[in-house]
Amino acid sequence: EDQVTQSPEALRLQEGESSSLNCSYTVSGLRGLFWYRQDPGKGPEFLFTLYSAGEEKEKERLKATLTKKESFLHITAPKPEDSATYLCAVGDNQGGKLIFGQGTELSVKP
Amino acid sequence: KAGVTQTPRYLIKTRGQQVTLSCSPISGHRSVSWYQQTPGQGLQFLFEYFSETQRNKGNFPGRFSGRQFSNSRSEMNVSTLELGDSALYLCASSIGQGGNSPLHFGNGTRLTVT
Numbered sequence: 001e002d003q004v005t006q007s008p009e010a011l012r013l014q015e016g017e018s019s020s021l022n023c024s025y026t027v028s029g030l031r032g033l034f035w036y037r038q039d040p041g042k043g044p045e046f047l048f049t050l051y052s053a054g055e056e057k058e059k060e061r062l063k064a065t066l067t068k069k070e071s072f073l074h075i076t077a078p079k080p081e082d083s084a085t086y087l088c089a090v091g092d093n094q095g096g097k098l099i100f101g102q103g104t105e106l107s108v109k110p
Numbered sequence: 111k112a113g114v115t116q117t118p119r120y121l122i123k124t125r126g127q128q129v130t131l132s133c134s135p136i137s138g139h140r141s142v143s144w145y146q147q148t149p150g151q152g153l154q155f156l157f158e159y160f161s162e163t164q165r166n167k168g169n170f171p172g173r174f175s176g177r178q179f180s181n182s183r184s185e186m187n188v189s190t191l192e193l194g195d196s197a198l199y200l201c202a203s204s205i206g207q208g209g210n211s212p213l214h215f216g217n218g219t220r221l222t223v224t
Contacts, residue, residue, distance in 0.1 A: 031210035043114070043200050043215030044153075051210075087153070091209030096166030097143070098213060100153040 002027045002092050006101035013078055013108050021073040021104045023088030031091040033071050034098060035064050038085045047073075047086075078108045111136065114216035116201050122222045128189040131219045135182050135203030142184040143213060144176060147198040156199075159184055160207070191223045 005024045013019055025033065032051050036044035048057040050066040057064045061082065063074040073086055085105045089098040115134040123129050135142050144156040155168040159178035176186040182203075188195055198220050202213035 034212060036215075041217070043202075043217045044213075046212045046214055049212050089153075096158040096207055096209050097155040097168065098153075098209065099155070100145075102152045 002090070002099050004088055004090055004099050004101035006086075006088050006104050008104060009102065010105045011107070013075075013106070015079055015108055015110050016077050018074070018076045018078070020075070021086055021088075021106070023071040023073070023101055024069060025071070025088075025090045025099075026069075027090045027092045027099070029092055033066055034089045034091070035062075035071070035073055036087040036089065038087055038103070044087055075106070078106075080108050080110050082106065083108045114201055114203050114214055116199075116216035116219050118219060119217070120220045120222075122224065123191050124224055125191055125193060127191050128187065129191060129221060130185055130187045131199055131201075131221075133184045133186075133201030133203075133216060135184070135201075136214055139203035139205055139214070140182055141204045141207060141211070142178055142182065143202045143204070144184070144186050145200045145202065145215075146170075147200055147218070148196075153200070156186065158207075165207070188221075193223050196221060196223045 007022045035047040038044045048064040053068045085103040087103045089100040117132045141160045143158040147153045158166045162178045173189045178184045198218040200218045202215040204211040
């Protein structure tokens with residue numbers, strides 16, 4: 001059964017304290033791995049798509065990497081405005097749907 | 111470019127009633143997907159439409175249905191509402207098929223069933 005597991009469930013950082021979020025997945029034929037950011041009361045906001053092992057994407061303080069079994073979202077020198085829930089999702093070979101993890105709730109204190 | 115628009119933002123319904131939620135995708139996006147988000151289950155796939163055809167459906171009862179119009183706008187309907195249907199319902203659009211193209215989400219409709 002296709003599955004996505006994110007860890008940790010919650011992460012508290014001090015401003016400037018770099019860290020990584022993990023997304024482990026099992027899927028029958030990965031078509032894409034997606035990272036989203038969700039703020040309270042809003043829908044998920046698309047961040048990155050990764051398609052093959054070894055691929056990396058960067059955006060401001062965020063960097064996403066992909067291996068055959070997991071993805072990492074590295075946050076470098078985070079700021080309070082980076083506080084949000086970060087969601088990982090995979091698309092399988094059945095097409096048309098994403099399987100989401102439960103998310104990591106990130107809190108960055110000044 | 112306008113994002114995905116969902117209406118209404120909030121709904122309160124009583125058990126047994128039915129509800130219709132509306133979604134306008136990003137201009138040029140032909141695929142529309144619906145997801146249910148709850149604290150316990152997270153985001154769960156309901157269905158996907160492309161060019162007015164349902165291409166994929168999640169594991170939800172038949173009380174949940176949807177459709178897509180020729181202008182790509184979509185609606186989902188839930189009949190005979192149950193307390194457990196209380197959730198945030200999210201619509202997303204994409205250029206290509208949802209599994210390998212990024213989904214762009216609206217801010218959802220918060221449904222409360224009493």
